[in-house]
Amino acid sequence: MAEIFFPVRDYALAETLQSGQAFRWREVDGAWESVVKGRWVRLLEKPNGIVAKVVGAESNWSWLSNYLQLGIDIDQVIASFPKDPHLQAAIESCRGLRLLRQDPWECLASFILSSTKQIVQIQQIVDLVCRRFGDSVAVPEGHLPAFDFPSAQIIARLSETDLRDCKMGFRAPYLAGSAKMVASGEIDLAAISGLPLGKAREELMRLPGVGRKIADCVLLFAYGFQRAFPVDVWILKALLQLYFPRRKKSPKKLLEFTQSYFGPNAGFAQQFLFHYMRTRFPKS
DNA sequence: AACCAGGACACAA
DNA sequence: TTGTGTCATGGT
Numbered sequence: 001m002a003e004i005f006f007p008v009r010d011y012a013l014a015e016t017l018q019s020g021q022a023f024r025w026r027e028v029d030g031a032w033e034s035v036v037k038g039r040w041v042r043l044l045e046k047p048n049g050i051v052a053k054v055v056g057a058e059s060n061w062s063w064l065s066n067y068l069q070l071g072i073d074i075d076q077v078i079a080s081f082p083k084d085p086h087l088q089a090a091i092e093s094c095r096g097l098r099l100l101r102q103d104p105w106e107c108l109a110s111f112i113l114s115s116t117k118q119i120v121q122i123q124q125i126v127d128l129v130c131r132r133f134g135d136s137v138a139v140p141e142g143h144l145p146a147f148d149f150p151s152a153q154i155i156a157r158l159s160e161t162d163l164r165d166c167k168m169g170f171r172a173p174y175l176a177g178s179a180k181m182v183a184s185g186e187i188d189l190a191a192i193s194g195l196p197l198g199k200a201r202e203e204l205m206r207l208p209g210v211g212r213k214i215a216d217c218v219l220l221f222a223y224g225f226q227r228a229f230p231v232d233v234w235i236l237k238a239l240l241q242l243y244f245p246r247r248k249k250s251p252k253k254l255l256e257f258t259q260s261y262f263g264p265n266a267g268f269a270q271q272f273l274f275h276y277m278r279t280r281f282p283k284s
Numbered sequence: 285a286a287c288c289a290g291g292a293c294a295c296a297a
Numbered sequence: 298t299t300g301t302g303t304c305a306t307g308g309t
Binding site (some may be wrong): 021117234 | 288289290291292293
């Protein structure tokens with residue numbers, strides 16, 4: 001078992017891991033466990049940083065520091081935001097909130113499964129998919145078994161019934177269809193990182209079950225397109241309640257607003273607003 | 285017990 | 298372009 005201490009400040013680990021961008025982190029004895037890049041990982045938040053443990057030896061931890069995006073300067077990101085009271089309140093509600101850099105396929109598949117589902121349900125569905133069809137990964141002695149997220153090749157070979165048995169309902173044919181396009185190479189997920197934002201989004205939206213919102217989630221949470229701004233029901237509430245309380249804005253105008261107003265780190269602003277609305281205004 | 289959830293899609297107007 | 302019904306499941 002290898003261990004490392006990452007010194008980092010203003011990193012709200014728990015909130016970040018539970019902020020609806022990743023769905024496989026579980027709290028165990030005050031620590032957080034999941035599988036990243038095929039490896040079991042345990043994270044423990046400390047006052048001045050994060051302690052990480054993995055199974056086996058490890059000399060290069062860049063895969064994990066990249067996943068956690070430990071290198072980004074949160075102050076610089078916040079400084080790039082417009083100085084409006086709503087966004088400032090959202091930031092103050094959880095200053096250490098971060099964006100992760102996830103595996104594109106896992107992120108894509110997870111968000112295909114996310115449509116009109118609560119986060120807890122998405123976690124349950126993803127967990128089912130992993131434990132049924134994912135490869136098992138090495139865990140510490142006596143630890144419960146852990147599984148990797150099944151590849152597109154694996155899912156492409158499953159029947160729609162196999163998938164529906166994981167409680168994903170009408171999303172099953174979407175996931176199956178997308179898995180086949182990725183497995184066949186019709187969509188090259190690796191190549192998307194080199195495209196400009198618009199082209200990258202178009203490419204993702206060729207996949208069945210992937211519209212503007214889910215595409216933007218993947219662009220932001222897996223590829224790191226900082227301008228991607230997914231608009232879900234919570235963000236829509238934020239826009240209508242906080243920014244346009246009395247003006248009747250068309251959906252298109254709202255989208256245009258989000259793309260120009262929040263600046264080069266719009267996606268980060270979006271995550272602050274999402275977390276703010278979900279925790280401060282649970283139902284309204 | 286209704287209402288709604290990190291939507292997409294086909295189709296109408 | 299914008300509005301509506303449909304899709305499946307279960308949390309709150």
